[in-house]
Amino acid sequence: MFEGLNEMVLPIYNPLHQDIIMGGGTIAFVKDWGAFLHVKDNMIVCSLKGKDMWSVSPVELSSIVFLVTGSVSSEVIALANEYGIDLVFFRKGEPVAKVIPARYGGSMKVWLSQLKAWKSSRVKYASVFVRGKLRNQRVVLRYYERKYSLDLSTEKLQKLEEEVISCSTVKQVMGKEAEGARIYWSSVKSLIPLKFPGRKRKSEDPFNVALNVGYAMLRRRVWSAVISAGLNPYVGFLHSIRSGRESLVFDLMEEFRPLVDRFLIGKAREKGEEGISLKEVYRGLSNVGEDEVFTQARRLARSFEGEEYSPFLMK
Incomplete structure (x- = not known):
């Protein structure tokens, strides 16, 4: 491929x-x-x-x-x-x-505010990241549901999105995210014309390789945005703090992963058995969501100073 x-x-x-x-x-x-x-x-x-x-x-x-x-x-x-x-x-x-x-x-003021938010509102922020991800996954699938009159379980994703709001622990939030991932990737599997075993990071099938490349590009973009916004990349809310891991980068990535998915699903369906080159993947994803990522990082930084934070929502 x-x-x-x-x-x-x-x-x-x-x-x-x-x-x-x-x-x-x-x-x-x-x-x-x-x-x-x-x-x-x-x-x-x-x-x-x-x-x-x-x-x-x-x-x-x-x-x-x-x-x-x-x-x-x-x-x-x-x-x-x-x-x-x-x-x-x-x-x-x-x-x-x-x-x-x-x-x-x-930046030091932002870092201190970020730490205070981590202590007082970790579950709240974790749930916002996951709600954004679930909603955007639903947008990706809903397009194909409407176009081809398919049932891709978008109602189940919407239900999970609503349930995340009432979660009282980060573990519960992560459980909803995992449940949503099972539903989402099962539906994506039915849309891919070539063999796709489901989402597996270490799998060598073409579509998983493309996802890994796309997410790596997204990670670099989010990392740039987080640093530029004066945030501490190592203090995350959904992803636990671990030495050397940029947990906040992974947090913010969640809202934007479906942007990568949408492009790659479309390309895979367009190319079919012919496949697409990695060059096309790089070219196609080089500008996807770039302005939105930087805007969202700065919105997150402002939220630690008192503004309400809402997730990035795809159209």
């Missing part, structure tokens, strides 16, 4: 089309190779080959994120320290370093 595996190299991920994301603590992105960040008239300016690409007042910024190799002046670093701006550096889609002000800035 998938061709050219040995030829593929995971492309460098460019998370956003926008250079600056406003609202709730502005994030500025440096995404052009060789860009230079400097100070001009007390504004932070991003220049490329002598041309100014964007400028922003430091008072508006919460983070500056370097997605590619660039350079930054000591004046920018000094302003970042003065105004509590985090500097975040990525390489090939993975976070390399985060430079926080010597007196600590907004």
Whole structure:
């Protein structure tokens, strides 16, 4: 089903089309190779080959994120320290370093609020992540139910989505998620034209391989968003805290996994026995949900300061 595996190299991920994301603590992105960040008239300016690409007042910024190799002046670093701006550096889609002000800035406040929420509202957040996932899984299946007059158990998923609200422990929430997964993947199995044994991460069948690739791309995207939003990636709500595991990244991924599923199910049905190459998988998923992921991470960060958090919902 998938061709050219040995030829593929995971492309460098460019998370956003926008250079600056406003609202709730502005994030500025440096995404052009060789860009230079400097100070001009007390504004932070991003220049490329002598041309100014964007400028922003430091008072508006919460983070500056370097997605590619660039350079930054000591004046920018000094302003970042003065105004509590985090500097975040990525390489090939993975976070390399985060430079926080010597007196600590907004991220520390977010981290403390996140820990308080973990202690007081862990079940609440875990249930929101799972409700979003169940709802979006239902959206994926509902499309095929309506188009082909099939019964793909979407009513069962809706029932589970409603039941999650009344869960009193994370274990109960995870139980509903697991039950939903059994229903969902059983229905997906009936939609895939080629042999699909059901969702198994270590399976070598073509569709599971595609899912693994798609989820890996999603993980990198969510990781970027979590770091950029100033969240602690290791303090999760649904996924337990474990040394070295970015539990919050896996939490936030749950709402977006059905986006990956929808694309791959459609491709598998479109290609049939011909199959699709991994290149098509990378190309097709390179931009899926990118803006929504960053928006959702920042929404999550704001929720720790008192705003209501609601899951990402597919249309």
